[in-house]
Amino acid sequence: MSSPELDETSTDEERYPSPDVLREMLANHGFEPDNLAQMVDMAAVGITALWWRNTKVEDWHAGANIGALSDMDMYRVNTHSTSRVRERLKTWCRQQGVRSMTDVAGADPDSLEVVVYRLYRWFTNPKRVLVTGNTLYDVVAQTLSNARAHPECDVPEDVTPESELADYEKEVAGAASYALLCMDKYDPRSVLYGPAVFSIAWATGWWGKPGYASHVDAVFAALDNPDHRVWRGKPIPAPPSGTDLAIVRRLMLTRPWQIPDAVCEWLIYDVGEHYILD
Structure with a gap:
């Protein structure tokens, strides 16, 4: 994997x-950097934001009926991907007997490198089936098809699903390589702390971050206050007919x-849940 471009x-x-x-x-922003569970949660959010949301994926989520990923699709893929990353990090902790951030510092870096590579x-993976039911390749192909059918878009002929996916892979490889470079220079805490710090500014209001339960509250x-x-x-x-808000809250x-x-x-378009901060 290639390393990211850095400011010389x-x-x-x-x-x-x-x-x-x-x-x-992290501590200065009110988080608990010695809390392993919290750092795993925040790292999962940060990795998903860095390796998915804040990449070329934004092009496949663009408006004007071009991007194949709608706001609803992104909400689902973002949260599901965060969950998958978190579970993989938790599995690594269990397998390595890691129970604290001190344990992370002394853990086998090779074992964590395997986790980073597999993520x-x-x-x-172009064949990865997203939680929305389509593959990553399908998302890119549909976006390009929509763009070429749009009167205001001019997509060069040499832009293909393969070239788009190659550009995306390069971005993710750069982010993964950077995490490994930091781990090589210091210790495995970098793989958790680095994305966790990124999530402070670039993943506000995300499911999986500390404080998300307060956001749902x-x-x-x-929704219970007409004068809000x-x-x-x-x-x-009004929610769709038959909606049980207690179930919605739990989900x-x-x-x-x-x-x-x-x-x-x-929730996304009518309520605007992401914009309700308190």
Whole structure:
């Protein structure tokens, strides 16, 4: 895997911050860098954001009926991918007998390198079936087909699903390689702390982060308050007929990718759950 492009004018410490520096950043933002479970959760969010959401995938999620991934699709894939990454990190902890961040620091780096490599292959596999039911290749092919049919798009002939997927794989390889470079320079904590720090700014409001339960509380508090400022004096959007809000709440906390289509659309487009902060 190739290493990411780095700013040659920055110092080595800036390019490869130590786990101790990252730990301090996390603590300064109110997180618990010595809490293994919390760091695994945040690392899973950060890895998904770095290796999926903030890549060429955004092109396949573009508006104007071009991107094959809708907002609802992204909500499901983001949360499901986060869950899969988290489970793989937890499995590594169990297999290595890791019970604390001190254990992570002293863990076998080769075993964690295997995890990073397998996640890289999983994210970039063109045949990977997303939780939405289509493959990664299908998403790219449909996006290009939509773009070429759009009157305002001019897609060069040499842009193909294969070339798009190759560009995406290069991005993920760079992110994975950077994590391994930091681990080689310091210790395995870098693989958790690095993405965890990234998630502070680039994955606000994500399922899986500490505080997400409070976000869900805020959403349902707003749904129970006709005078909440988020409605701007308008009626609260009614959920689809037959919706059990207690079940919706439980799924939001545990398996949001399983929320029924109509309810998911209601949450995203009518309620605007992502924008309800308190």
